[in-house]
Amino acid sequence: MLIRDALPEDWQRIWPFWHEIVAAGETYAWDPGTCEPQARSLWMGPSSRVFVVEEAADDGARILASAFVKPNYGGNASRTANAGFMVDPRHTGRGIGRKLAEHILDEARRDGYEGMVFNAVVETNPAVGLWTSLGFTIIGTVPKAFHHPAHGRVGLHIMHRAL
Numbered sequence: 001m002l003i004r005d006a007l008p009e010d011w012q013r014i015w016p017f018w019h020e021i022v023a024a025g026e027t028y029a030w031d032p033g034t035c036e037p038q039a040r041s042l043w044m045g046p047s048s049r050v051f052v053v054e055e056a057a058d059d060g061a062r063i064l065a066s067a068f069v070k071p072n073y074g075g076n077a078s079r080t081a082n083a084g085f086m087v088d089p090r091h092t093g094r095g096i097g098r099k100l101a102e103h104i105l106d107e108a109r110r111d112g113y114e115g116m117v118f119n120a121v122v123e124t125n126p127a128v129g130l131w132t133s134l135g136f137t138i139i140g141t142v143p144k145a146f147h148h149p150a151h152g153r154v155g156l157h158i159m160h161r162a163l
Helices: 008-024 036-044 096-110 127-133
Strands: 002-005 049-057 060-071 080-087 115-122 137-148 152-162
Touching: 002 096, 008 036, 008 049, 008 060, 008 080, 036 060, 049 096, 060 096, 080 096, 096 127, 115 127, 115 137, 127 137, 127 152
Parallel strands: 080 115
Antiparallel strands: 002 049, 049 060, 060 080, 115 152, 137 152
């Protein structure tokens, strides 16, 4: 497995699992009907540094996951990062998310960020356990802010970690 900075042409291989995950409506507070150009802008916008996890395959390299890191705020608060992570559902359970998260935390620190915040982590998202194991704390929860297709109204955690 190789983790590297994404290239613009990688989007065509990120989009299928990005779309699948967001359309499921279980873990991201983005519109499940987000169109491809808007999705690309959300994920690979000009302020984002995007990474991919790549694995060799018989038909070339396969992208297994992607993440972005960008400033969460502007101006004098721009040293706090925000990030988003997606692992292709066909490749979960292999530790890819943890490796990518550790890489992103290291890269964010190298890029000069002093902390990272997640603004809207769905409280039923299994990744909450990953984030807490990596030192993130829940600093607040917006109750019943997210309509989960299976669990109904659930909270959105705001999570933070110093870098």
